[in-house]
Amino acid sequence: MNEDMISDASATGADSQTKPLGDVIAINEGLIKDHLNKIVVTTVEETLNALLDAEADQLCGAKRYEHSEDRVDTRAGHYERQLHTQAGEVTLKMPKLRKLPFESAIVERYRRREISVEEALVEMYLAGVSVRRVEDITQALWGTRVSPSTVSELNQKIAVQIEEWRNQPITGEHPYVFLDGIWLKRSWGGEVKNVSILVAIGVNQDGFREVLGVMEGAKEDKPSWVNFLRYLKDRGLTGVRLVISDKCLGLVESLAEFYPDTRWQRCVVHFYRNVWTAVPSSKVREVAAMLKAIHAQEDLEAARAKALLVVAKLREMKLARAAETVATGIEETFHYFHFPSEHWRSLRTNNPLERIMREIRRRTRAVGAFPDGNSALILVAARLRHIVGTLWGRKRYMDMSHLKDLTIAPPAPSKVVEGQFA
Numbered sequence: 001m002n003e004d005m006i007s008d009a010s011a012t013g014a015d016s017q018t019k020p021l022g023d024v025i026a027i028n029e030g031l032i033k034d035h036l037n038k039i040v041v042t043t044v045e046e047t048l049n050a051l052l053d054a055e056a057d058q059l060c061g062a063k064r065y066e067h068s069e070d071r072v073d074t075r076a077g078h079y080e081r082q083l084h085t086q087a088g089e090v091t092l093k094m095p096k097l098r099k100l101p102f103e104s105a106i107v108e109r110y111r112r113r114e115i116s117v118e119e120a121l122v123e124m125y126l127a128g129v130s131v132r133r134v135e136d137i138t139q140a141l142w143g144t145r146v147s148p149s150t151v152s153e154l155n156q157k158i159a160v161q162i163e164e165w166r167n168q169p170i171t172g173e174h175p176y177v178f179l180d181g182i183w184l185k186r187s188w189g190g191e192v193k194n195v196s197i198l199v200a201i202g203v204n205q206d207g208f209r210e211v212l213g214v215m216e217g218a219k220e221d222k223p224s225w226v227n228f229l230r231y232l233k234d235r236g237l238t239g240v241r242l243v244i245s246d247k248c249l250g251l252v253e254s255l256a257e258f259y260p261d262t263r264w265q266r267c268v269v270h271f272y273r274n275v276w277t278a279v280p281s282s283k284v285r286e287v288a289a290m291l292k293a294i295h296a297q298e299d300l301e302a303a304r305a306k307a308l309l310v311v312a313k314l315r316e317m318k319l320a321r322a323a324e325t326v327a328t329g330i331e332e333t334f335h336y337f338h339f340p341s342e343h344w345r346s347l348r349t350n351n352p353l354e355r356i357m358r359e360i361r362r363r364t365r366a367v368g369a370f371p372d373g374n375s376a377l378i379l380v381a382a383r384l385r386h387i388v389g390t391l392w393g394r395k396r397y398m399d400m401s402h403l404k405d406l407t408i409a410p411p412a413p414s415k416v417v418e419g420q421f422a
Contacts, residue, residue, distance in 0.1 A: 169236045198225070233259075242347060
């Protein structure tokens, strides 16, 4: 060990009666770490160079300076190049041959970083770190600044893997499915326009959440939802009992086409917001409490009875348009009552998917406008794949045993008739 790492010190107490501790060894941790890092880097460097020499010997058919009838080429010196590894920067001595080109299987030509370092860059980017922050991190960790174009090239390498993940078969049944879309910006003919990315997550028969699909949609309209639902069904989405979403244009009609026996739950929070658009700001708090009271009831019949009272109360408050919105749309928010009460809190709203959408929005905000819709799709899909690998996808979300023996009647249209829900 280096003598600079260890120094002798004499420790004495302030009190004259305190006995001295004698000689104490003080260890300089900084110097030790620096020394160990140098040892690791040197070991990595020596190992890689030894492997390169072995490759050169194999290509030549004989070791250096060895006389052999099997020799097909001879050495012509070497050239040095730098390689950034997780251990640090190492200097490689790349062998040169007189006749044959030296193509190493260990270090690709023109590669300046270890593959694991490149994977780390991609993971940082997909985990939500901005390109500029990635540059700063690489400068601090590996002593070299990676350009945005390099990060972009690395992301293109995993695009094929993301497409395979996005189109993999859906196995097992998924009783609960959440659907939503997110609007992003893209450059189109010199102008910035919107692109819609549609996302579906589900709860499988074991109670775990899964990302079922992500797809680009020109708009959140019926053709887009038809294509998205066909994409899910063709990949094997089955066993769907309840779909939770906002009342997106064309979604309900498209759902009936592909899953006619599936109930559709309108997100309660989005429904409240629709009602509030017809309520003065001074009365929003009061109306919100009335609406929440409807969905706090113990069963479906009690909720319907409470809804009738709320409609009457809104009319008394001279809020006719809000009363009409509740009367005609409240039944669409009641489908979760047909499922186990243990699941109601998770089925009333689209919050499980909304939280993911907020995370995607946070990540894509740093990008700004995408060059095209496919770039937006790849980044969203990559972010979703990253989320699946976290605790989100490994933690059981629901106890599905409550749903096992439950018989659920098929959906039926309903409306207000003479003051009653039918």
